[in-house]
Amino acid sequence: MIKSILTSVLLATAAVQASPALTERAVENANNNDAYTLPKSDRNPRARAAEIEVKRKGWQYSEFPMGVAYYPTGTLANKTIAKDEETWFPPIAKKAEATARESPIALEAIKAKGGLNKLEDYIYLYEDQWAESFPEGPIPGIMTNFTDDRTFSMMRLSASPYRLQRVKPTDKLLFPVDDAAAITGLSLKQLQAQGRLFLEDFSEMKELDPTDKFGAGCQGYFYIHPKSGDFLPLAVRPLVKGREDSALVYTPKDSANDWMLAKMLLNQNDGWHTTWAHITQSHSAAEIPYLAAIRTLSENHPVLVMLHRIEKTPWNIRPLLQNGVEAGAAPDSGPAYYAWTSRSGRTWANQVYESGEVANFQSNYYRTFLENRGLINSRFGPALKSFPFYEDVAVITESIREFMTTFINSYYSSDRAVAQDSELQAWQRETDVAKVYDFPESIKSRRTLIDILTHQAYLGGIVHGVMSTNGAIGDTTSLPFAPAGFRQPIPTKKGVKDIMEFMPTAEGAVWQVVTYAAANRYSWKDTNETISYMFEDQAMLSRMTPQTREAAKKFKADMDAFSVEIRARTFDKDGLNRGMPFQWNVMDPNWAPYWSVV
Known part of the structure; x- marks a missing residue:
């Protein structure tokens, strides 16, 4: 055992002495024109191994309060x-x-x-x-x-798809929508059974510590229209801590001010x-x-x-x-206009x-993620x-x-x-x-x-x-x-008179x-x-x-x-671009940075 340890130490020492690329300074400043190689092709495997060991000592894990990961x-x-x-x-x-x-x-x-x-x-x-x-x-x-x-609903299929999911036929519905049939031609349960119902659930946000501004943790239903096939909003339920049992459900049947406020809350x-x-x-x-x-x-x-x-x-x-x-x-500082x-x-x-x-990692591969949420290649609907x-x-x-x-x-x-x-x-x-x-x-x-x-x-x-x-x-x-x-x-009741009071x-x-x-x-x-x-x-x-x-x-x-x-994208004769009343251009490859800038 002692001989084995001694041999390992001697080999490592020899490798360090054999190559200038084994100190922290040399690793940091290493710069040559040799081709990159896999381990089996490296002409100096001992130096390569010692270089990695230097890096392991110079790059270590630390706890960090923001972002959880090391x-x-x-x-x-x-x-x-x-x-x-x-x-x-x-x-x-x-x-x-x-x-x-x-x-x-x-x-x-x-x-x-x-x-x-x-x-x-x-x-x-x-x-x-x-x-x-x-x-x-x-x-x-x-x-x-x-x-x-359609601006409200199609934003979920462009800029913010990450919390959207198709409601499965076996899922428990989060809240009733009495106007569903009048709005869509189908009841909420029929929409669900046909795989036409979608959900965004931010209800956990009602637990966040508030500032002197206001917000809610919302749940929202969207649906695929049974005739047009359009993706449209059905209902929004804003949840406020301590008032969950009396939460209001807003739909397009409500007044323009009430419905607009509900959409903006989501x-x-x-x-x-x-x-x-x-x-x-x-x-x-x-x-x-x-x-x-x-x-x-x-x-x-x-x-x-x-x-x-x-x-x-x-x-x-x-x-x-x-x-x-x-x-x-x-x-005396802070996010003066955030709700939380x-x-x-x-x-x-x-x-x-x-x-x-x-x-x-793997479940967030983009196709896997979208499939798991029923947004592509869905087995139903x-x-x-x-x-x-x-x-x-x-x-x-x-x-x-x-x-x-x-x-x-x-x-x-x-x-x-x-x-x-x-x-x-x-x-x-x-x-x-x-x-x-x-x-x-x-x-x-x-x-x-x-x-x-x-x-x-x-x-x-x-x-x-x-x-x-x-x-x-x-x-x-x-x-x-x-x-x-x-x-x-x-609001605790519907009937917003002046929406600008909230803005x-x-x-x-x-x-x-x-x-x-x-x-x-x-x-x-x-x-x-x-x-x-x-x-x-x-x-x-x-x-x-x-x-x-x-x-x-x-x-x-x-x-x-x-x-x-x-x-080159434009609006069509109906004022739409790919079904949206706006032109989502965020992924223009000659504009979007290739790395996580900030």
């Missing part, structure tokens, strides 16, 4: 985070300077036009404003068609979900498999190099948001992660006539998968070659230590590895893009469509734009930070296989073509 610590990790901040902070500061400059101008413009006296006046918030922060305003159609019920929930769930749904979910990979794969392993590319500067976001939580918890406290947001986002809703989120996301994700397939197949000639990659097997084992939930139990096939890498790219480039950056400010948090908070308590003031409206403009990257449109350029790193590609380089060219060409297609 956060890196250690000498190498801390240096990397500091360097990332140098890259990441300037655009944040530039955006803050722009909003600080433009917000008082926008506020004065609203006042000069007579203030906000009706919902349509919120156009003043965006019109000819925010030249640097948010020049194009909300996505086309939102401001002009926000009263259209929109408020989707906006909150976008704001806080994206922290764990894109950032945490992608970071922790990546951290496990850093600790187990050589810097010369092509898979880790690819992860470095798609996980660009990921470590800065959660500390920034955590600082915001703490600042927002101070007595920032500490509640952190707690809620952490609960969403811990529940597995966003942390489970009719298919959705139009599903813009899926239509756009499928094009991009399958293009990513095509690239990853060529990339992986160019390095692994067979599934057996994957199974024999000792570093990949170590990565898989490490995901247990890292608490990556629902990660594949083995990496023994090319298909499994392709799925993993495709999903990692999907989390940063698509989920984040929909829930932050291009999304959010242009759709799920736009005004008057989705206020962050309401100025009046949630944000001019100051509150400007605050909402400033808050979400922090994530918007309009200036990156048509730059190399976009999805089209996801794999366009020539320094990286020069050290990879010729097949990978060709696949990167094809991906770029395919994304450029898809961008042209998105930008």
